[in-house]
Amino acid sequence: MKHTLLLLTLLTLGSLSAQKRYQPHLQALESKAAEYGEVAQTIWSYAELGYQEEQSSALLQSTLESEGFTIEKGVAGIPTAFLATFGSGGPTVGILAEYDALPGLSQKAVPYKISNDGRGGHACGHHLFGTASTAAAIAVKNYLKKSGKKGTIKLFGCPAEEGGSGKVYMTRAGLFDDLDVALHWHADSKNSAGIRPALANKSAKFRFYGIAAHAAGAPEMGRSALDAVEAMNTMVNMMREHVTDDTRIHYVITRGGEAPNVVPDFAEVYYYSRHSTRDEVIRVFDRIVDAARGAALGTGTTMEYEMIGGTHELLYVPSLQKRMHQNLSRIGGYSYTPEEKAFAEEISKTLNRKLNTEFIEGVVPYETPEKPGGSTDVGDVSFAVPTAGMRAATWVPGTPAHSWQAVAAGGTSIGEKGMMVAAKTLALTAMQLMDDAAFRAQIKKEFIETRGAEFNYIPLLGDREPALDYRN
Numbered sequence: 001m002k003h004t005l006l007l008l009t010l011l012t013l014g015s016l017s018a019q020k021r022y023q024p025h026l027q028a029l030e031s032k033a034a035e036y037g038e039v040a041q042t043i044w045s046y047a048e049l050g051y052q053e054e055q056s057s058a059l060l061q062s063t064l065e066s067e068g069f070t071i072e073k074g075v076a077g078i079p080t081a082f083l084a085t086f087g088s089g090g091p092t093v094g095i096l097a098e099y100d101a102l103p104g105l106s107q108k109a110v111p112y113k114i115s116n117d118g119r120g121g122h123a124c125g126h127h128l129f130g131t132a133s134t135a136a137a138i139a140v141k142n143y144l145k146k147s148g149k150k151g152t153i154k155l156f157g158c159p160a161e162e163g164g165s166g167k168v169y170m171t172r173a174g175l176f177d178d179l180d181v182a183l184h185w186h187a188d189s190k191n192s193a194g195i196r197p198a199l200a201n202k203s204a205k206f207r208f209y210g211i212a213a214h215a216a217g218a219p220e221m222g223r224s225a226l227d228a229v230e231a232m233n234t235m236v237n238m239m240r241e242h243v244t245d246d247t248r249i250h251y252v253i254t255r256g257g258e259a260p261n262v263v264p265d266f267a268e269v270y271y272y273s274r275h276s277t278r279d280e281v282i283r284v285f286d287r288i289v290d291a292a293r294g295a296a297l298g299t300g301t302t303m304e305y306e307m308i309g310g311t312h313e314l315l316y317v318p319s320l321q322k323r324m325h326q327n328l329s330r331i332g333g334y335s336y337t338p339e340e341k342a343f344a345e346e347i348s349k350t351l352n353r354k355l356n357t358e359f360i361e362g363v364v365p366y367e368t369p370e371k372p373g374g375s376t377d378v379g380d381v382s383f384a385v386p387t388a389g390m391r392a393a394t395w396v397p398g399t400p401a402h403s404w405q406a407v408a409a410g411g412t413s414i415g416e417k418g419m420m421v422a423a424k425t426l427a428l429t430a431m432q433l434m435d436d437a438a439f440r441a442q443i444k445k446e447f448i449e450t451r452g453a454e455f456n457y458i459p460l461l462g463d464r465e466p467a468l469d470y471r472n
């Protein structure tokens with residue numbers, strides 16, 4: 001009993017001195033908030049779409065290069081993907097960074113909607129994601145340098161998260177295989193690090209080819225590719241009654257003909273199918289392909305489809321996730337200045353809700369159940385190495401992702417403050433991982449148990465090359 005007490009005391013003292021060790025590095029990180037805020041706002045203003053993030057990727061690369069990281073550009077056959085490395089030997093901790101924007105969501109940093117100019121916008125906060133992860137990697141580098149410890153920190157520049165499945169190609173190329181752990185985060189309207197499932201996903205563009213003809217003068221000569229798209233959509237919409245719970249299917253018609261008096265000889269529909277397990281996604285997707293085949297047959301057209309994206313569901317490692325939550329709670333939230341509060345009040349009105357800053361200042365309790373928040377290509381990484389993520393309050397409470405309100409807040413100091421919460425939480429977690437071999441072993445054990453030792457990685461998008469032109 002006495003021994004246990006002594007051991008506990010020593011452990012507590014040990015961890016106390018460790019916490020003291022990290023504190024100056026977290027303070028140094030915080031002292032660079034304005035600098036990182038500028039990086040994030042520059043990427044926000046670029047608002048480059050998936051696989052077109054030349055300037056955003058270059059800015060993060062130069063930021064890391066000037067801090068002594070070695071840069072490998074164009075990894076996994078993707079020009080805007082990169083890998084920044086500092087240090088040598090194990091342990092090796094990776095941090096993921098994203099920086100792609102969404103099409104058609106441009107918005108100024110104001111609390112009212114402006115008319116859209118058709119450009120992209122950072123409606124998922126990936127400008128903050130990329131910058132905070134970069135900031136965290138630099139802080140961990142400084143820790144390694146100062147302490148003289150062995151270890152490697154890697155920052156992964158991951159393009160085209162929004163539908164482009166950038167990380168899937170990076171996983172397929174084995175880029176994450178030598179990591180002990182990979183950390184990530186996401187922009188959100190609250191601070192949280194509990195378990196939030198992500199859906200597996202398979203997406204494709206279905207293209208139908210018909211025969212053009214005068215729609216009034218010679219309709220019998222024509223075969224409408226648009227009819228095929230409509231027939232396919234009708235069948236898939238009927239299919240919705242006969243799918244498992246949790247299934248999500250959505251589409252947009254990306255080409256539907258040019259003029260009503262011309263029978264369209266080309267039409268295209270872009271589909272997503274999702275489910276909480278990848279096996280069910282594969283089954284649902286195959287049925288969607290059958291509907292496309294049936295539609296082509298019935299309308300006298302031909303069909304081909306191109307796989308665009310495919311991601312695994314997200315795997316959680318309980319003890320690592322819990323640690324992320326503890327660290328987020330230790331870093332804590334932030335409070336609004338009067339100007340930020342006024343901005344948040346205005347945004348809240350557009351969301352039809354009363355402003356509640358509980359989880360801006362604080363952190364959502366770990367056990368709070370969370371609905372799946374869509375899909376992420378981090379899913380594939382999470383089957384390659386143990387991963388953990390968190391969400392930081394970069395948006396006004398209640399703001400959904402992919403909204404103009406998200407773009408707006410992300411362009412203000414609210415976004416920057418949330419970003420620093422994430423940067424510090426990731427840095428703290430990564431420094432602890434560098435120091436704690438027993439913890440790393442525990443994580444690895446849990447990871448293998450959850451994933452299965454016999455797991456064999458099969459990318460849902462198959463062996464296709466990166467869809468570099470999917471936003472063209």
Ligand SMILES: [Zn+2]
Nearest residue numbers: 124162401402
């Ligand atoms: Zn998104």
Ligand SMILES: [Zn+2]
Nearest residue numbers: 124126161186
């Ligand atoms: Zn996102």
